[in-house]
Amino acid sequence: MSADPTPTGCGCPEGNLLTSAATVADGGLSRRGVLRGALLGGTALTVGSAVVTAAPIAAAATQSAPWTLVVLSMRGAADGLSLVVPHGDPVYYSARPRVAIPKDRLLVADAMFGLHPALAPLQSMWQQGKLAAVHAAGLPAPNRSHFAAIEAVEDAAPGSSTRSGWLNRLLGTDAYTSPLQGVAVGTSPFALAAGAQPSLTVASVNAVRVAGASAVSTSDPRIASLARAWDADDLMGRGLRTAVTAVADYGAVRAAKDTTSSYPATSLGRALALVSRSIRADVGSSVVTVDHGNWDMHTDLGTVAGGWMTNQAGQFAAAVSAFFADLGSWASRVTLVTVSEFGRRTVENADHGLDHGWGSVMFLAGAGVNGGRYYGRWPGLTATGDADLPVTTDYRSVLAEVIGTRTSASLATVFPGFTPQAVGVMRR
Amino acid sequence: MVPPAHPRSASTATGTAARSAVPVPTPTARLLLSRFTAGPTPSLAHAVAGGREQRWFARQLKPASVPDPAGEQIEEWWPDLARTPLDLWMRQSDGTRQGWQVMNDYGSWVLTRRLRSSRQVLETMTAFFENLLYVPVSGDPYFTWRVDYGRTIRARALGRYSDLLAAAVLHPAMLVYLNAATSTKTAPNENLGRELLELHTVGVGNYSEDDVKDSARILTGWCVDVYQTWQKFYVPEYHSTGRVRVRGFTSTNRDADGRAVCAAYLRYLARHPDTAQRLATRLVEVFVSDDVPRGLVDRLARTYLDHDTAIAPVLLELVGSRPFRASAGAKLRTPEEDVVATYRALDIEVLPPLAADSATVAMLNSTGALGWRFASNSRPDGAPVANTAWASTARALGSLDLHWNLANRYYPVTDVSYRDPASWVPSFPITYGDLVDHLCRSVLTRRSTAELLQIAVTATGIAAETVIPDASHPAVTGIGRTLAALLDTPEHWYR
Numbered sequence: 047m048s049a050d051p052t053p054t055g056c057g058c059p060e061g062n063l064l065t066s067a068a069t070v071a072d073g074g075l076s077r078r079g080v081l082r083g084a085l086l087g088g089t090a091l092t093v094g095s096a097v098v099t100a101a102p103i104a105a106a107a108t109q110s111a112p113w114t115l116v117v118l119s120m121r122g123a124a125d126g127l128s129l130v131v132p133h134g135d136p137v138y139y140s141a142r143p144r145v146a147i148p149k150d151r152l153l154v155a156d157a158m159f160g161l162h163p164a165l166a167p168l169q170s171m172w173q174q175g176k177l178a179a180v181h182a183a184g185l186p187a188p189n190r191s192h193f194a195a196i197e198a199v200e201d202a203a204p205g206s207s208t209r210s211g212w213l214n215r216l217l218g219t220d221a222y223t224s225p226l227q228g229v230a231v232g233t234s235p236f237a238l239a240a241g242a243q244p245s246l247t248v249a250s251v252n253a254v255r256v257a258g259a260s261a262v263s264t265s266d267p268r269i270a271s272l273a274r275a276w277d278a279d280d281l282m283g284r285g286l287r288t289a290v291t292a293v294a295d296y297g298a299v300r301a302a303k304d305t306t307s308s309y310p311a312t313s314l315g316r317a318l319a320l321v322s323r324s325i326r327a328d329v330g331s332s333v334v335t336v337d338h339g340n341w342d343m344h345t346d347l348g349t350v351a352g353g354w355m356t357n358q359a360g361q362f363a364a365a366v367s368a369f370f371a372d373l374g375s376w377a378s379r380v381t382l383v384t385v386s387e388f389g390r391r392t393v394e395n396a397d398h399g400l401d402h403g404w405g406s407v408m409f410l411a412g413a414g415v416n417g418g419r420y421y422g423r424w425p426g427l428t429a430t431g432d433a434d435l436p437v438t439t440d441y442r443s444v445l446a447e448v449i450g451t452r453t454s455a456s457l458a459t460v461f462p463g464f465t466p467q468a469v470g471v472m473r474r
Numbered sequence: 475m476v477p478p479a480h481p482r483s484a485s486t487a488t489g490t491a492a493r494s495a496v497p498v499p500t501p502t503a504r505l506l507l508s509r510f511t512a513g514p515t516p517s518l519a520h521a522v523a524g525g526r527e528q529r530w531f532a533r534q535l536k537p538a539s540v541p542d543p544a545g546e547q548i549e550e551w552w553p554d555l556a557r558t559p560l561d562l563w564m565r566q567s568d569g570t571r572q573g574w575q576v577m578n579d580y581g582s583w584v585l586t587r588r589l590r591s592s593r594q595v596l597e598t599m600t601a602f603f604e605n606l607l608y609v610p611v612s613g614d615p616y617f618t619w620r621v622d623y624g625r626t627i628r629a630r631a632l633g634r635y636s637d638l639l640a641a642a643v644l645h646p647a648m649l650v651y652l653n654a655a656t657s658t659k660t661a662p663n664e665n666l667g668r669e670l671l672e673l674h675t676v677g678v679g680n681y682s683e684d685d686v687k688d689s690a691r692i693l694t695g696w697c698v699d700v701y702q703t704w705q706k707f708y709v710p711e712y713h714s715t716g717r718v719r720v721r722g723f724t725s726t727n728r729d730a731d732g733r734a735v736c737a738a739y740l741r742y743l744a745r746h747p748d749t750a751q752r753l754a755t756r757l758v759e760v761f762v763s764d765d766v767p768r769g770l771v772d773r774l775a776r777t778y779l780d781h782d783t784a785i786a787p788v789l790l791e792l793v794g795s796r797p798f799r800a801s802a803g804a805k806l807r808t809p810e811e812d813v814v815a816t817y818r819a820l821d822i823e824v825l826p827p828l829a830a831d832s833a834t835v836a837m838l839n840s841t842g843a844l845g846w847r848f849a850s851n852s853r854p855d856g857a858p859v860a861n862t863a864w865a866s867t868a869r870a871l872g873s874l875d876l877h878w879n880l881a882n883r884y885y886p887v888t889d890v891s892y893r894d895p896a897s898w899v900p901s902f903p904i905t906y907g908d909l910v911d912h913l914c915r916s917v918l919t920r921r922s923t924a925e926l927l928q929i930a931v932t933a934t935g936i937a938a939e940t941v942i943p944d945a946s947h948p949a950v951t952g953i954g955r956t957l958a959a960l961l962d963t964p965e966h967w968y969r
Binding site: 121122190191192193194225230239240245246247248249253254255256257258267268270271272274275276278280281282283284285286288289290292293339340342344345393394395396397399401402432 | 652653656657658660661662663664665668672678679683686806843845852853854855861862864865866867868869870871872874875878879882925928929930932933934935955958959962963964967968
């Protein structure tokens, strides 16, 4: 990706203009409180050229999060049959004469399943009972469109007329409203942003600043001018006010140690290093999303000796392993779960690849996970017709079990109209 | 989404002799320019003055009739863009120049065309179709053909969709990207066969899994000699013969040379009513609003079919419609649109790129900083078009950064020419209020309002009635502060 082309930071070189700038007579209100009220649309009134809120302001803007859910999205539809290989199903080997993983290479195998050898960095977590897999999981009906499927996975509210994501609804189950409650790492916030709860989209810690403001306060003329320009209740106005509030709340994250060097030098490694920093800053980030792209393997999947899948699975495993090692004692509140829009066909195509299928695998790691085991009901593979792995565990049942055991959120709010089945993957 | 609703009254310029002579377009003309150019400018305002905007638009729909010296000038700036796929590949293989560097050239070229070209509607529609018929720039097997793919789209972006679709779908870049170039009858790769239906024509929900399988079969036979000569060719032995059926299209498909069946299939899809609906919906989402009026979509779809998939009549119908005229400010600029519009608003001249941190490269990098680097995402559905995708905190802070750095001439500083601060002042002495009015006209192509003036006054602390005697006044030396304040209003972020 691009280099950050912004050398000026929060410099305010026009100091001579500042001398005549309006300042807020903030009386008993803290500056942060003034900003929060004004930019987040509290009852606002205009004094001179600055906006001051009349609403009572809490002293502390951020709070601690008792739990953190990290949702790692394997974008492009990951082949669950390569990651968690059903070596006990004979159809697997007959359907994949060139790309199947040999049984004798699998890790932590039981009578039916084993992990792809590229997942070796995660083997010790598995053996310690901190990592589990749920197979044949996914959407309740096949949806082979990347875009429609991922939207369905992120909404998790079939039949609902308004677009809101389950992660955003989860954020809405408590009273905390700092944008730092939800963090989407990267530049595409889609999963988190759909809904009423504010959240932060962030690609790097350094990007969380308002260029041209010397302080994030309405005493700063740049901030005051923005507050005036963006006082309407439109989409971008809400986004901009949320962004400025997030910058104000972000100090603890900036101050937390940057541990990126202990991660593999991959985009997922960098992303999880940023997640760790946010968690260790203890600013109440309870829902975090991370995208891991490049799983759409229509061609050249490769073999166990090397290639696309081996590289991709290795990147995933190395980054997740580094993440939990880095978290240390903070790991006791962090649960990571993977989702993918769908799985891939059982039968390989002419290009040594796999076309769009249905069921896939979900990994769960960290706090509360009843690990070291494979979960889910195995439906048996078929090589005819659409040659899908049929879904036997609705992905919402897995997520509901995580939320039900780790949080006090109402499942009826997060997954309206859904009755989860027991999976057993989380400790009650 | 509801456009920003500031109660902004008429102009409040405070009245000195130094009145601005910069013309502003009427609201109707500004709307047309905002949607179908990379950003309105005073010179465009002049071009459409006196109610000439419809005539201007009609002429823009025939791009060959519009002289484009500024657009042609840049053709020499990136010599690698003229190389053949084989040449590009050999140069990457021997370490002379990597594909991603050539693709940075391509992205820079596209953004610079949008910045400078006089054929603004052509560039706008090229961007529209490069996003609809999306092939990313990032990827070894297809970067070699990516420049030609863009030129293929540009040459047809105001023609017939039927021609564009056939040229794009069977282009080596698309065949390689969505794996049809190596798909054979043995086990056809469904990637292009599916996205052709879902993204390029009838849309999701309007085809079955059996349709996908036959769609993939129809496309078998086309090959690209990847990593060798890079030539496209047809291998009858790879074509899957036997009856095919996709929606209402059927063929016995007996001939091993399936090219005629494939061509007929693409003609069928381009003229399908569901394709007309999908294309019309997309046009409305990009050029009118995210709340799509079904009546308008139906009208556009009918026009599209009545004119044998010609694009220009559909655009004329769109801009003449009531929903369009009522949609001012309804669309949030995407990262690419914000970047180019900001360079245009500030009248920044980018110069031939000689360095790694040239302004043309900075423009490209800025699209990434705002959330979506030009054509770099690997997903075949391209960049989202709905406002909701672009109102994130990352976008907000990225745009604030971009506007601040450009308005203050901080970055980029290489191969770029900014306007001198004093050149933004029509004459001295001038009151700050009149200066703000002049800057609103120049940057936002509108007159100042009480609200815009107060935003500027708040940003600088300079009272509206302050008289600025000469260029040494802080209002001029620090003019970037006023420019950034005006750029950071809904008037610039929305279009």
